[in-house]
Amino acid sequence: MKKIEKELVMIPINLRFFEGEDKDSKTEEPTEQKRSKAREEGQVAMSQEVTTAITLIAMFFTLRLFGPWLYQNILGLMLFNWGGVLPHTYAAIDNLIASGYLPFLFQQVVVITLPLLLISMAAGVLSSVLQVGWKPTAKPMMPKFSKLNPISGFKKIFSMKSVVNLVKSLAKIGIVGSIVYYMVMAQLGNIPAMLDMSIMASSLMIMNFVINLGLTIGAVFIIIAALDFAYTRYEHTKKLRMTKQEVKDEYKQMEGDPHIKGKIRQRMREASMRRMMQNVPEADVVITNPTHFAVALRYNNLVDKAPVVTAKGADLMAKRIRDKAREHDVVIVENPPLARALYADVEVGDEIPFELWESVVEILAYVFKLKNRVS
16 A cells, blocks of 8 residues: 655644734824823824915905005006116116115015915914914924934835825816816906906906916815815824823823822821821720720810811721720720711711710710719
């Protein structure tokens, strides 16, 4: 018989599949502390498309409001120069400066363009505030040598973000080109009529067309900006996601280590118990269950308006209170119902409630009578 050799086939199995979620995977939403720290570093979910859309609409809306005023000022300035005030040679520059014409010309240009500049600046600031609020920081302007790393720069060029930005740019070019094409084609019929118009009338017609075109593009950009802002927020949140270990570490930093907090609470309880035990010798009576509860009461008519609980405890602490009371000759009275009521309803340092006065006063009267008899 021929011997049949069986070939051993090795099938690789990724055992990490059975481990569940990778401990280093960033699956947790960023905490407020992580978001605040990122904001201080200048890492915010701000879409440039929102700034572009708001600025574009603000600029052309300003042109709509101040268009006639701008047109008159520009036309007046041009006619003023064409009328022979501006010389045709550079030899008279000194004379222009001396006569104050160039400062006047510069002043006129500033006055004409100032509304557009102010509106543009205000729109840029407003778009930033609407997206991320008002919290300016200079950290993003600080130089970072890590940005000079050519490997990191090469990775950014071929990253998913670059692909998304390329797609957005192509989409914007296509959308803007389509709007311009259709609006220009719709106005072709008016071109022959412009030949019979004056320069002023034809200029106003062209200006109105440009403003309408800009406002239409701005309205479309609002939709693009809304989509881009939603995507930017998603990417920003995804970038700030944390691992479960990072969330635990941050919680420990904010709230403190649970073990340390437990030790602190234990030490505080021990210190409170020591202070409480020091008050037992000052008590007039200790009311017991007799074994489970012990409550020490003090009444000084010169200081206290009503009897005050100076110490209380259950089980082992009750035994320590009783032992301390015997050590300092404090009267111990067994009254299980009263001891349970005082332990449950009155905190250390508080006066007893009115409904327990009758029972406590009877015991205190007995204790004071006993002390007078002994003395």
